[in-house]
Amino acid sequence: MKLDTVREQKAIENLTSRLTATFADIHTPEDIETAIRSARDSFAGDPVRDYVPILVERIVREELTPKPDTQAEPDERLAKWTRPAVALEAGADQAAVTPSGFGAFGRRFPIALPAAVAGVLVLATVATVLVVRNGNNAQASPSLITLTGVIGSEKRAYFEDPDVKAALAKHGFEVKVDTAGSREIATSVDLSKYDFAFPSSSTAAERILKPRSGRPAVNGMEYSVFSSPMAIATFQPIVDLLSATGIARKVDGAWYFDVRKYVDLAKANWRWTNIRGNTTYPVNKRILITTTDPRTSNSAAMFLSIVTYVANHNTVVQSEADEKKVLPLVAPLFVNQGYTDNSSEGPFDDYLSLGMGKSPMVNIYEAQFVEAAVEHRLKPGMVLMYPSPTVQSKHTLVSLNGGGEKLGELLSTDPELQELAARHGFRTTDETQFANIVGQRNLPVAKDVLDVADTPTYDTLERLLDAVSKSYR
Template sequence: MAVDTAREEKALLNVTNRLVDAYGEAHTVERVEAVVGAVRRRFDGHKVREFVPILVERIARRELAPAVANSNIGHVNIEKTSAIPLGDNSNSGEGNLPDTSSRLKALARDKRVLGGVAAAVVLVVVIAVATTGRESNSGPVTAGPAQLTTVRGVVGSEKLGFFEDPKVAEALAKHGVKVEVDPAGSRQIATSVDLGRYDFAFPSSAAAAERIQRQRGVSGKYTPFSSPMAIATFKPIADLLAQAGVVKPGATTTFDVEKYLALAEKGVQWDQLEGNTTYPVRKNVLVSTTDPRTSNSAAMYLAVTAYVANDNTIVRGEKAEDYAVSRISRLFTRQGFTESSSDSPFKEYLAGGMGPTPMVWIYEAQYVDAAAHGQLKPDTVLMYPSPTVLSQHTVVPLNDNGDRIGKLLSTDPELQGLAAEHGFRPSDASLFTKVAADHQVPVIPNLIDVVDAPNYDTLEHLLDGVAKAYN
């Protein structure tokens, strides 16, 4: 009953908003609200509620519309609606309305309650709702809508836009589910978020997902899409670094991580770059990242730079870990304050320009998504690190409902297509390449210069080593 009441309240709020829009020039908002409230009170005490918002809207429209108010249309005396045998809703359910035919006959018979034209209006509404359950001509009103199962998840912040997309919500609703998500850094999800509140966790890497699986004793997982790591910059910055030998222009722009690491280890500042007249700033040449202690994107940056620092070899063993940390920790500690998740640095890049953020480490999906939504400035550039690493966005189901979401995101064609529209690479690569082509984003369709991230334990040791360097 509480759910039905909430649904009726929401429907009546929508009714009020529509009436304000329709009659705002003739009546004040207070007048419209008063009419809706007065009409609604005429239905107090009736057990069957599914038609109340429809009837309230129809009657309120007649009272508010000048043409109707001055006509001789029969008055609806709702105070006598006890004569209408509405019955109870014991037989109502999804696709099974209460005895509609008997109601229609009763409505047609009861001349004490409905005037001729008003009765016809109500009959049309009831018949339309009972037979189709579709929209009325005054707005989206449905009878007996199917209940959606609410499924809650905690997701990497770069996926928030995907889950907030109305098209995604509609696609999920077709399968009877409504997904509510909270954003968090992927390492936060794996280390400090109370997962007992959620049905699924959706970090942005296989390593974070593995940690969650270990902690929760979960064997299943889904990887509905992936995104390589990339660097977002601006054309003047890319040109400067091309002169320094770090960047290679072309159909797609590549960023040599080994040459960059050599530059950063020397502490080279922007104003020390030869021929720099476009960005003569006294700060270190560094890629801006998130906080490696909380965020997966920074952990992926660590994985790539550690591989290069370890003579282009996957880091294994304590000696290799210590050596890699000694070379790469300054890439983080010299940045100053860093955000806990990837959403904020990219927004700053879009809004602030190259002044505060000349280069930012991102998911490729963020850049493609921004291009698809017209958020990029004319001089923005997408660079692919050489090498890069692939971020596997992994759903860890924490119960049956979470497992349902993992399957849907991985197998439903519509959801896979929507993931591509948000810049992710689903299992069908052609979906992604089409989105990139449509929005003229130069991407590498088939990445080959990709390294494997270290195993779970090694990555944790590297992250711990960098965390100690902050102190």
């Protein structure tokens, strides 16, 4: 069997960089490199290499982390990485798995691990090697390495999809996720218990990696897995009203929403009853797009990027003067909504179940609408519009350890997982995948989203979000 030494070496180099940064205060780079080399050498000759960097990382972290009690139980999280890959074949020689009978499969552990941990690691490797050598004679299927992550709620259905679970299992992984608003993930969620974070934009990913007061730096890698432009979920009667005012227009089968005119109407405090001839939605409410809470959610931050760009005369906000100019115009677009949800799942669920009475226009990811269409959850009269301009939200995975790195690489490159992402409404690097999904279902979705604004820099967007947050007080 030919070993993929290039990929393994790259993973080890990344691991060395991470651990050097993590343990710089208590160990020299030389000591860290020696520990990594010793742990890796303990797997020399094994034909199964996919998980060697992951196991090496767990071994070395266990060795380098100070422990007040040397007899303490091994870290529970370590156990999931060192779980035997398979049950041994029925009737196998038990000497092969006893401490005194390692034989040709045995190895010494040059790092001083607790005995229980070393034993589990040996059993894991022995079981893996036995499966490789016994081929199809093994009676049990492989156990899966469990990875945990915190994600934006709009990706929950993707990770809960049985087909996605099966595709991940083919590569030896089971993925369990918690959900939170992307800005919460980047600012307040405790990431130490996770293997990866998966917010809904590259800006949020950048914030995760950036050190700040009260939170250590994350020395991870970024993976742009898929993307989705921001869109507006609405209803045909609303579209007809907006079309009569010139705010909405239809081009090549897709509806577009003029953000410039929207900002002007909002500035003038227009209400739905101000629209002449409005008999389909005669409600005395402000004309506002329902968003999530910009203090916690990425989708609201993306909408803020759109409206500040427009309010700044179609120019990305760059200076303090720009910020002061646009904030009085855009802050009311959020504050005047009243209560808003922390993540994009809430308002879209309301859109699907409650109709236009509560929220006639909802800021969403295009992927949410397409996914609902694929799953036959849309009702007659539900319409998708694109803000003009809009922004592309790049769903970016941040690895927090070696397992997160392998998952990030897998999700962003594996054809089957990318095709499944398209089925959930996301645009992937292969444009034909998304085109096939919308074409098969004849969805009124823009083939190419051309009117796309750039988002502000990380620091500028943070200042804008903080200023809007203060407006709530």
